[in-house]
Amino acid sequence: MMKYLLILINITIILSFTSCSPCNNSTEKQENNSNDDAKVSYVYQNDAQTKSIKKKGATIVKLAALTLGKALNKAVLEDGAENAIDFCSHQAMSITDSLATAEGVTIRRLAKKNRNPENETNAVESKIYKQYVMEWLSKRPLEPKITIDNDGHPVYYKPIIINQKCLTCHGKPGETMPENIASKIKELYPNDKAINFEDKHPRGMWAITFNNIKIGE
16 A cells, blocks of 8 residues: 555556546536646547447557567567667667558657657646556556547557566666666666556557548538
């Protein structure tokens, strides 16, 4: 329990946001009383269009994760774990970009504790991520969420959960994360924040933007 409380305190300090609460309307903007005026427009409808977005989003996330996982495993087998870090640094984004082009979407992997600064969450995304963290701390199911971006496009979110294998590169340096791996990551990512995770912790989230769809059209 103390470990969970410490995580909650750290997340609260990092995000400095209040959590979003659900509403009964099909789509409603959830506002925060923090210093910024970021708003999250969640989609609560369960119509055919929303179901299709959920199904397609889940398929794309699964395909992206499998593709990245296979490529990373191959790099580890061929070059070793330390050298395979270069794969994540130089090839991971090109793989997801290729899949995104084929599917007509934008694929992002977002995190507050990010390794690549390009994966930093903005104010809206931070609120969505914090809601996932609060649900995780409450031991509630982490279900996919759909929001509407500023251009009216639906965005499918799904949390990224750390597993035991991930701890080699995202665990505690000198413990679950070998020192040589920690040194290599520090070399490639001087400002790395994606460490000190434990098994089953939420690390970030997938965000799939459907650029060819507008809610209600």
